[in-house]
Amino acid sequence: MPMVLLECDKDIPERSKHIYLKVEGEDQRDFLPISNAATIPGTLSERGCAFCGAKLVIGGVLKDTIQMIHGPIGCAYDTWHTKRYPTDNGHFNMKYVWSTDMKESHIVFGGEKRLEKSINEAFDEMPDIKRMFVYTTCPTALIGDDIKAVAKKVMSERPDVDIFCCECPGFAGVSQSKGHHVLNINWINEKVGAVEPEITSDYTINFIGDYNIQGDTQLLQTYWDRLGIQVIAHFTGNAAYDELRSMHKAQLNVVNCARSAGYIANELKKQYGIPRLDIDSWGFSYMAEGIRKVCAFFGIEERGEKLIAEEYAKWKPQLDWYKERLQGTKMAIWTGGPRLWHWTKSVEDDLGVQVVAMSSKFGHQEDFEKVIARGQAGTYYIDDGNELEFFEIIDLVKPDVIFTGPRVGELVKKLHIPYVNGHAYHNGPYMGFEGFVNLARDMYNAKANPLLKLAAKDIRGGKTQFMEAAE
Ligand code: CFM
Numbered sequence: 001m002p003m004v005l006l007e008c009d010k011d012i013p014e015r016s017k018h019i020y021l022k023v024e025g026e027d028q029r030d031f032l033p034i035s036n037a038a039t040i041p042g043t044l045s046e047r048g049c050a051f052c053g054a055k056l057v058i059g060g061v062l063k064d065t066i067q068m069i070h071g072p073i074g075c076a077y078d079t080w081h082t083k084r085y086p087t088d089n090g091h092f093n094m095k096y097v098w099s100t101d102m103k104e105s106h107i108v109f110g111g112e113k114r115l116e117k118s119i120n121e122a123f124d125e126m127p128d129i130k131r132m133f134v135y136t137t138c139p140t141a142l143i144g145d146d147i148k149a150v151a152k153k154v155m156s157e158r159p160d161v162d163i164f165c166c167e168c169p170g171f172a173g174v175s176q177s178k179g180h181h182v183l184n185i186n187w188i189n190e191k192v193g194a195v196e197p198e199i200t201s202d203y204t205i206n207f208i209g210d211y212n213i214q215g216d217t218q219l220l221q222t223y224w225d226r227l228g229i230q231v232i233a234h235f236t237g238n239a240a241y242d243e244l245r246s247m248h249k250a251q252l253n254v255v256n257c258a259r260s261a262g263y264i265a266n267e268l269k270k271q272y273g274i275p276r277l278d279i280d281s282w283g284f285s286y287m288a289e290g291i292r293k294v295c296a297f298f299g300i301e302e303r304g305e306k307l308i309a310e311e312y313a314k315w316k317p318q319l320d321w322y323k324e325r326l327q328g329t330k331m332a333i334w335t336g337g338p339r340l341w342h343w344t345k346s347v348e349d350d351l352g353v354q355v356v357a358m359s360s361k362f363g364h365q366e367d368f369e370k371v372i373a374r375g376q377a378g379t380y381y382i383d384d385g386n387e388l389e390f391f392e393i394i395d396l397v398k399p400d401v402i403f404t405g406p407r408v409g410e411l412v413k414k415l416h417i418p419y420v421n422g423h424a425y426h427n428g429p430y431m432g433f434e435g436f437v438n439l440a441r442d443m444y445n446a447k448a449n450p451l452l453k454l455a456a457k458d459i460r461g462g463k464t465q466f467m468e469a470a471e
Pocket of ligand 1 (some may be wrong): 035053058176211213243257259260335336337338339422423
């Protein structure tokens with residue numbers, strides 16, 4: 001029976017339905033872990049909230065848009081500055097965040113006036129910025145503030161501005177995944193179709209589900225430029241608000257993160273008939289396959305082959321240098337969901353690395369289908385894992401390196417296991433050919449760095465080799 005009850009879960013045996021150990025010869029369809037379900041009482045989830053999924057992951061990436069968070073100040077602070085998605089607008093999005101800073105009296109008497117004042121103040125302070133996202137949060141949704149009515153009033157008084165309202169309070173779903181969904185659907189229904197883009201190529205795409213983490217979007221943009229493909233909109237890496245209002249004019253939707261943005265690709269197909277093509281942008285083999293698929297769609301295969309050959313000539317020797325040294329490394333991935341299936345096979349094929357444990361905060365059934373199909377036997381697959389489970393799994397699989405976020409990363413560092421930031425990266429970009437060399441370098445540096453081992457040394461009553469050398 002490949003569903004696993006860990007020792008630390010003996011008082012919450014329901015957790016066994018969320019932890020799967022892949023076994024050779026089993027029919028995996030019988031054993032998918034339960035996912036996208038409410039966290040079980042008694043387990044301390046690492047999930048984010050639905051508002052966070054909308055603001056931190058998708059909306060907050062835009063380069064020319066004020067992010068107005070209608071709620072207490074903490075909702076703004078906790079969804080700001082933990083991710084690195086630079087822009088060519090002076091990193092505007094990473095510098096600022098706005099909050100209506102709700103206090104008890106606004107909860108009691110209503111916060112609409114305060115929101116209107118805050119919106120006007122923000123536009124007055126930032127005269128070059130004419131676009132805004134307004135988000136509800138748990139308290140403002142509960143008291144029923146009508147943020148759309150306020151936005152409408154401001155837009156009628158300021159005809160040069162445009163405001164998008166995202167009504168997705170933290171409690172709207174079981175995790176941040178719900179926020180992705182709400183933002184996708186509201187955006188297509190309210191904003192797409194409002195702007196006509198200038199078409200400069202016979203080949204046009206939207207590149208969907210890439211948030212320019214440490215320059216991913218900008219690196220891939222160099223490929224699209226060389227292929228002669230015009231990207232109408234990036235959803236939402238380094239993107240401008242109006243770019244995203246013209247998504248209806250692309251011939252093809254190329255999807256990287258299907259979890260956070262598959263919804264808008266599906267709606268663009270339904271409402272505008274634009275086909276959807278899913279690719280993986282991490283890893284040499286996958287990136288090459290993705291470029292081949294896009295080029296085949298447009299009948300420009302030779303351009304794709306030329307680009308792939310050039311990139312391989314430039315970067316493959318560097319990748320192989322790391323591959324030689326990383327061969328056989330055991331890796332764990334504890335992130336949101338999609339990176340599990342994007343990475344497990346690419347690190348195996350391109351670097352000889354074996355992924356021994358994976359935990360997804362908010363993946364859905366389709367994410368587990370993908371990752372289990374691509375992953376190896378003997379690997380643990382966990383939905384909504386908690387810290388105690390992580391510790392126990394570490395004992396079971398003994399990973400050499402863990403790709404996760406800074407919070408869990410701090411914990412594993414205390415166990416003297418190297419960690420690489422699997423969300424915002426250590427030294428990215430990680431997408432594309434050059435990016436995967438960066439990932440390999442960060443993995444190698446983490447593994448080879450002696451500091452973690454030295455930090456574990458008890459030097460009471462003794463001397464380290466460095467102290468001796470210094471004498
Ligand atoms: Fe998509 Fe993302 Fe991810 Fe994600 Fe995230 Fe992320 Fe992630 Mo952190 S959009 S689902 S909600 S690939 S922030 S850039 S790394 S958990 S696996």
